[in-house]
Amino acid sequence: DERIIHRALGARRFRVTFQGPGGHSWAAFGAPNAIHAAAGATARLSAIPLPTTPRTTLSVGRIGGGISVNSIPDHAWLELDVRSAGERQLDRMEAEVHRAIAAAVDQENDRRTHDTPALSVHVSRIGDRPGGETSADDPLVQAARAATKLVGRDPELAIASTDANVPIGLGIPAIAIGAGGMGGDAHSTAEWFENANGTRGIARALAIVLAAAQSPAD
Template sequence: MEYVVSKQIVETYKLVKGLDAVQKGMEFIKADEQNTLEDQLDLVVVEAPTFEEEERAKAFADKLAALGLEDVQVDRHGNAFGIRRGKGKTGKAIVIEAHLDTVFPKGTVTGRPESQDGVYHCPGIADDTRGLAAVLSVLRAFNHSGIETEHDIIFMGTSREEGMGGFGGMQDFLADHDNIIGCINIDGASIDTITYQATGMKTFAVNFYGIGGHAYGAFGKVANPLHAAARAVAKIADIQVPASPKTTYAVSNFHAGNDAGVHAIVPQATIKMNMRSDCQVELDILYGKVLQCIKEACAEETARWGMDTITYDIETYVDVKAGTQPADAPIVQATYALIKDAGLEPVLGHGGNTNANPPIAKGIPAVCIGGGGKAGMVHTTQEWWDSTDAYKGPQLIYLLANMMAGIAGVSKSIL
C-alpha cells in the first residue's frame, strides 16, 4: 500500500523549505560539513562508556555553550544540553538529541582516526558520535540563518542509551521536563529509515538460593539452586509468543559456582534474560509467564528433596515501556516527505529500541533517524563511517526541526 503524505504536511513543507532563511541554513550546512566532521573527530576520542559519560558530556556542553545556547548544563542525570529560545515564549519545546555513550570500555579508542578516501574507522565513530556532530551542525545552521522559531529547541547529548543504560538519560530528562512536545532522536548514520514505534524491553537477572554443600556429602539433604535454575530455563524455553506483534525472549546468561567448587552443590545460581515486544500488553503477559516458570521450578526442586526451600529474587536492569504512534502521525509524514525529497526511498521501521522509546511511550511525537553518511560494523571495534554526502543528515533534521518548532509569524508547528 502506497504511503500518502497529507496535503497539510506537503504545504507546510513547501512553505518552510521555500523560505530564504531556511535555504540559507541548508546551504550553510553543506558548506559547514568540515566543521561538523571536526566535531565528530573531537568527540570520538573522548571515550564515554555507558555510566562513564562525564568527560564527553562536559566536552559536548562546552561546544553547546560556545554556540550561544542558554542554560547550558550537564544535569544530575548526566545529560548535556542547552536551550535556543523560541520567539513565541510558549513554554513548550522540541528536543534534538543524540546519545553520549558508546558500548566500548575506556582504552578502546587509541587515537584520532584518519580519512581513508572519506571513510573513518574507529569504535563509536557512527554510533553515536555522528549523531552528536549532527546536533551541533543543526544548531550552527539555526544561528547562521537567524530563524526565530515559535517554540524553544533543546539541543542535547543524553547519557545511558546503550545496553544496561536502558535509555536512562532520556527517560530521566522527560521525567524532569513536562513541556516537551516532540523529539528528534539521532542515532547512527542512515537517513532513509524512520523509527517511529517503540519496542518495549525488560532485562533482568533471577537469583536462585539454597543452602549448598558438598556434592557427595550433602546429596539428598539439600535442594540444588542450579537445578532449580535449569528447571526454570527448560520451562521458559517452551513459552509460545505471538509473531505479531513481534515478541521475543532469550535466556542470555547462566551462571553458578566456579572451578574451585566443581565438587559442590552451589548455594546460588543466576540466569539473565532479555525480552522484547512491540506491544506492552504482550510484554507483560510474557513476563508473567516467565515468573510462573520460575515459581514452579523452585517449588519442584524443593519438593524433589523435601529438605529445604529454594528461594529467588529478581534484579531488574532495564525496563523500557513499549509504545506506538500512527504511521500517519504528522511527525512521521513530515520525515517521510523530507527523505523522499532528498531523493531516497523512505523505510518505515515498525519497531526498535532507541531513544525515541521514552517519548513515544509517553505519547510524545518522536522519530529516530540517522545523522548522515553511511556506516557499518557498528558495536564492534571495526566500526566504520563513510562521510560521502553526510551533510544531508543535518539538512533533513534542520528542516524537520523547523516544521516541528514552527517559524514565528510564518508557519505553525505540525505537532
Template sequence: MRKLVKETLLAAVLLQAGAALYAQDKQYTTEIKALADKPAVKKAFQSIIDMEPQTLSDHLMLTEIAAPPFKEMKRAEKYAAMMKAAGADSVWIDNVGNVLAKRKGKNGKKVVVLEGHLDTVFPEGTDVTVKHRGDTLAAPGIIDDTRALAMVLTVLKAMEKNSIETEADVLFCGVVGEEGQGDLRGVKNLFSDKGPGKIDAYIAIDGWDTESITHRGLGSHRYNIMFKGPGGHSSGAFGLANPHNALGRAIHYWAVAADSLTRQPGERLTYNVGVIGGGTSVNSIPFESWMEVDMRSESPERVAAADKLLQEAVQRGLLEENQMKRAGADLTVDVKLIGDRPSGGLDSNLAVIQRAKAAIAFIGGSPKLRVGSTNSNIPISKGIPAITMGSGGKGGNAHALQEWWINDNGYLAIQRTLLVLLAEAGIAK
C-alpha cells in the same frame, strides 16, 4: 447489483484516501523543499560539508573516550565542553549525567530535543582506540552511538555559523543509559519531574541507516533471577536442594510455554535467556544460580503475558526442587526487574514523521517506517511526537568489538537532520 454498488463505493473510498495521502505527502515535500531553499539553510548545508573534517575529528575523539554502562561521566564532561564551545546559550549536566545544551528560540512556546546517547555497551577496560583500515574506521562504539554525538554537535555548529534562529527552544542532548541495563534511565529522567520541563517533540539519532524512521517502540521486560541455597560438598552434602536444578527447570518451563505463546496470533513476541551463572566448582553444590532474561513485543499485553509465564515457571522450578531435596533448608528465589522499556506507536501521519519522510526523500533516499527499541520509546509511550533516525554512512558489527564505520556521504544524514529539526522548531521570521 448490490455487489457492484459496494465495489464502486469501495473504489471511491480508496481513491479518496489515496488523494488525501498524496495531498499530505505534497504538503510536507513542499515544506521541506521551501526550507532547503532558504539562503541561510543553503549556507548551513555547505557548512556541514565544509565541517566534514571537524565532524570526523570530533567523532574519533569522542569514540576514544570510553563510556561504559553507568560510567559515562568522562565523555559527558567533554561533550558538555564541546557544546559550550559550539555556542549553545546554556549547557549543563543533569542529576543522572545527561548533557543538555539549550539554544533559545524566539518565543520558546515549544521545545524540541535532538539527541544521541553517550553510553556504549562495552565494559570498562575495553580498548576503544580507533583503527584506520583504508577508508574503514573500526572501534567499539564508533557507530552506536558516538557518530550521533558528533552529528548533533555539527547541527548546532551549522545553525550558529549561519545565524539560524528558531521559534522553538532546542535542546541538543547527549543522553546516558540507552544500552542494556541502563534501561533508558537518561531519557526517563528527561521526562520526569527532574527533567528540563515540557518537551513537545523528540528526535533521537541512533544506528546508521539513513532511510529508516523508528516511530514505534519495541517494549521489553528484563529480569535478573537468582536461586539461593545453603550449598555444600557434592558428595558429603548430597541431598541438599540444588539452585542449578531449579534454574534449569525454570528455563525449561518458560521456554516451552513462551514458545507456544509466540506461535499464537498477535504482534511479534520474542523471549531469550541471555546470561546464566553461579557455582564454584565441579564438586560443589552451588549456593546460587542466576540468569538474566529478556522478552520483547510492540504489544504491552504480549509482554505481560510472557512475563506471567516466566513468573509461573520460576515458582514451579523452585517448588519442584524443594520437594525433591532430602535434607537442609529450602531454596529461595529473588526476582529483580532490571529493564522495563514501554512499547507504543504513533500515527504515521504525525508531522514529525511526515517531515522525516520528506527530508529523507529530499536527500535522495527512500524512507522506511520501522519499530525499534531506542530512546524514543519513552516519548512514544507518552504520546509525544518522537522519531529515531540513523546517523548515515555505512557500518556494521554494532555491539561487537569489530564495530566499523565508513564515511560514505555521511554529511547527507546531517543535512537531513537539520531539515527535520528546523521544520519542527520553525525558523524565526
C-alpha cells in the same frame, strides 16, 4: 539508514536470583542445586509459546553462579529480555515468566533431601521500556520522510526499542533515526560500522530539526 522509528517496541528485562544452602558435591548431595534450578528455568522459559502477532520474543541473555566445580552451588542467576509489539502481550509474558520460574524452583525443591533447606528465588525487573506509536501522519514523521527523500534515500517506517520509547509511551510525538553510515551484526562481537556517506545522516537530522522548528505549536 533510511528507517524512521515511529513505533516503540516494548521491552522488559528481568534478573532472577536463586539461593540455596550449597555444600560439598558428594557430602551434601541432596541439597537443592541453584544452577540446576536456573537451567530448568531457562528450559521452561525457552519453551513458552510466543505469538507471531503481535510479534513477541524472549531471550535469556546472561547466566551464572556457583563457586567451584566440586560444590553444590548456593546461588545462581539469569537475566532475560522480553519484547513485544503489543503492550498487553508484555503483561501476559511477565506472568508466564513468573510461572515458569516458580515451576523450576518447585521441581528442584521436590528433588531435595527432606532435611535440607529449600531453594528460594527472587525476580526483579531491571528494565521497562514502554511501547506505543507516533502516528505516521504526525508532522514529525512526515518531516522525517521528506528529509530522508531529500538526502536521496527511500524512507522506511519501522518499529524498534530506542530512546524514543519513553516520550512515545508518555504520549509525546517522538522518532528515532540513524546518524548515517552503514553497520551490521548488531549486539554481537562481530558488530561493525563504516562511516560511508555519514554526512547524509547529519543532513537528514538537521532537516528534521528545521522542519520541526517551523511547525506551529499545538
